Amino acid sequence: MKNTNYIKIGILLLIVQLTSCNKTNWNESFREKDKNPFGTYILYNEAKDFLNTNDVVYLKENIYDYLYNNYSTTSKDFGNYICIKDNAYKITDSGVDNLLSFVSDGNNAFISLNTFSNYLKEQLDFTTNNLDKQVYKIADLKKRKGNFYLENEAFKNNTYAFDRNIQRNYIVKYNTNKTIVLGTTEIDGEKLPNFIKIYHGKGAIYIHTNPIVFTNYYLLKDKETYTENVFSYLNNITVLWDPMSKYSKYSNKREKDNTSVFKFFLKHKTLTWFLIVSFVGLLLFMLFNARRKQRVIPIIHPLQNTTVAFTQTISSLYLKENDHKNLVDKKIAFFLEKVRTKYLLDTSNLNASFIEKLAAKSGNKLQNIKYLINSIIALNKKVECSEENLLVLHKMIDNFFRK
Template identity: 65%
Template sequence: MMLLQQLKKYAPLLLFFALTGCNKTDWNENFKEKEKSPFGNYIIYNEASTLFNSDRVTLLKQNIYDYLMFESLIDSAKTQNYVSIKHSGYKYTNGTTTELLNFVAKGNNVFLAFNNFRDTLKTSLKFTTNNLDKDVYVIKALKKLKGTFELKNTQFSKTSFTFDRNIRRNYFLQYNKNSTSVLGTMEVDGEKVPNFIKIHHGKGAFYLHTQPIAFTNYNLLNGNEAYAANVLSYLPNAPVIWDPQIKSSKYQDEKEDNTNVFKFFLAHKTLTWFLFVSLIGLLLFMLFNARRKQRPIPIIEPLKNSTVAFTQTIANLYLKEQDHKNLVDKKIAYFLEKVRSKYLLSTANLNADFIEKLASKSGNELQKTKYLVNTIIALNKKLECSEEELVVLHKMIENFFNK
């Protein structure tokens, strides 16, 4: 109830989202504590002191590894809560995970709400996850993802909550039942699967949640503020270290990042062999490539076929002299020669039998073939031919062979 009253002052933000519309509102999942966009963490962070009934909520300004190893003065007699709500925990290196495990083992508590957990943490706490919507990134596609969450604790006035967008089907698949308690579930394909668990480790515990979107501004202002309050109420009343994960480590993390690629290759036998074979292949390539190469063989241009140019020159000469009869005779001779070579027909007698055979073998109509042959006979008898007759003959022959 107290949280609900506190959230009323954020009502103008909801009105702002409604008026501006999707085109102007940033619907990207940024999970930033200073962002007032729908999927920022501005409200949850600023109301953390109300949720935990404590005034000691510290926004971590350095990497958690550096804080735990070098810059914190942790009283072993007092417990603390470490909270991080982000898209993924991939920024945690192996060294960071080890320090968090030690931090919890001493009696402190860690709350992590991630879509993706680092494999080192999964191995150490013996759990696995399954995300059926891990390949969904587009805002329009995320908008269609809906879900219903439930909390196991019946002491809450409300234990079932419906979320209308960006709810991936992300849940815990396997876990150690001896050290793990299921605190909350979500419905996936008609089955209730755990999405909020508590894993005991040493004197403390890890509280892990697979839906960080549930703690963003949009859902806190959209009727699901009680869910966030109920989930975080599992943490004890103690000082809170709130981690925005915006800083890189000054120490261990940077050194690890500079060598992690080769460590990954050397950690797998097949990849190690691949690395060695690639290096040997590269050295052999450089060795053989360093030898003196043969001089390039000059390209000898082939002799150009000048037949076309010669023919064009002769044709232009005839056209210039206006000797159309001579060109007609040559076109006729060309036609008859091609008929003899292509269709194996004798052109000694251009009679009806020849016309019928020529039409049959060439695939031309009998009437058109007869007209062409009769035109050739008529022009062959003339002593003079006009330019128009030459052009007509040329087109008839071209059409005949293009059939």
């Protein structure tokens, strides 16, 4: 890279420092417009110098859609596809197939991710392992340091030390017949591949497992040499830079048409077992609940005694009609009926003998019983009764039964 490029980076650093008034955001965004430490603002804006090309296309649509609308197999030296993100979840399986077809025609792809899709790894025949995939906190990521190496003879004696957010993410297996190891990372004293070139058809795909080294933070800490050396493997032709900003309009529809929920479950071992266990559990539930169960015995509530309510209703009618004589007669009849059933006395002759027996059995004073019985005899003889007569009789009968 020319010295003027370093001056540009210095100017960018100054701009970032002057415009950064808020607290620094240390989240790993990998966004091309993000000037925070772990955005890719500098790399994207200096891509022409890093890649030694004058044509950088910033994709405003999904790579599948872009190739669908702009690319044909007759195109030659169409370009280099570059994607530097945490993951590429917006590229569906059909999108991967389309990208691999693009590479197979003689183009290149540089993909640097923390997490690669299972489908991409299956198609390119490689596997990865991230020892720090459960580390998410900024404070914990800050402690992760690492040393990187490039295998090319021109860079072989150089050690590239990175002081934070370096996840121990490396390539475990790959097809040696079509893969070349271009770079390694040191983990527990052992150098393990983290940068490989996979030949695919007439082209090649470059896989890098540590996208963090291409962010603003390291380009401003004199680590731009590593980035420049890594990108030196790409051809100096058109660059398709993928910000991973949109889902595909076409591949999503195709995925939706050609896949089902069960196919998604069967693609993952744990979800497959979940489906099997759920199905077996449902069968067992149906088997043990197929026997006829006893019907629920209904609750039969006892009949309610509505005598009091009925009596109150009837008495209210009589009161409204001012038929006091009728109520007096009914009160007397009620009293005598109670005496017959409770004390077993004959009430046909209300004489002195009856009064003495009633006083003895009920425990009331003889004088009070005399007054009550005499009042009953007197009221029976009347043709009409007043409200006062009714109230006095009611009070005497009530006092009698309270004893």
